[in-house]
Amino acid sequence: MTDRIAVVTGGTRGIGLALSRRLIRMGHHVVAFHGSDREAAEKAERDNAGSLTAIQADLSDPRQVADAAATVLRTYGAPAVLVNNAGLNRDRPFLELTDEDWRKVLDTNLSGPFWLIRALAPAMIAAGGGSVVNVGATTGIRPRVDGANYCASKAGLLQLTKCLALELAPAIRVNCLIPGMIDTEELRTRWRLDDPERMAQTLDEIPVRRIGTTEDIADALEFMVGPAATYLNGQKVIIDGGQFMW
Secondary structure: OOOOEEEEEOOOOHHHHHHHHHHHHOOOEEEEEEOOOHHHHHHHHHHOOOOEEEEEOOOOOHHHHHHHHHHHHHHOOOOOEEEEOOOOOOOOOHHHOOHHHHHHHHHHHHHHHHHHHHHHHHHHHHOOOEEEEEEOOHHHOOOOOOOHHHHHHHHHHHHHHHHHHHHHOOOEEEEEEEEOOEOOHHHHHHHOOOOHHHHHHHHHOOOOOOOEOHHHHHHHHHHHHOHHHOOOOOOEEEEOOOOOOO
């Protein structure tokens, strides 16, 4: 096992799994937090035997986050990299959002990263520092219909990134990685991209004329946590093919 540890939330499927794999290639042992999809977690462990350990934790529960962080520190020591990737959507018209819809999404997407950074940062600083990457969303900058809870959580995550970049520097750099349209099963389902007409409409909005891949996001992460980005702090890095250009 390498001495370098990385923690990736939501790190056993989709974009998170691609980020976990890239960090493994960079020489880290990845501790991947997952929610309820045990099958995906077990597969990720099998496919990356010896290089990835999955830990179940509900990021909307501060006690579970604290327990998972304590397990990481007790078993592996301070991580060099923390990637807050896990996210939850519960889309409804604003006037139909329940208290639970609001709390669960805000706690998972915003409070969860806050609790986890707070739990791991002191050990990271004591060990010489590291890098935190919060995975945001374009809807944290531009709103959308039926997503008040999700948009608010991602806007908050972007501002949390900036505040922590001020407070945790110079030991820990904190940045926000924002994917655009990335080819995952969830995206194809939500946007009905298996329909050629819908795909064509989507591509018309993207100057590079393609949907992004999870490897595009992993490439960005590799830069952000690597030696070429030691002067990158408190920034949002948007990987979207030029769709929004913010």
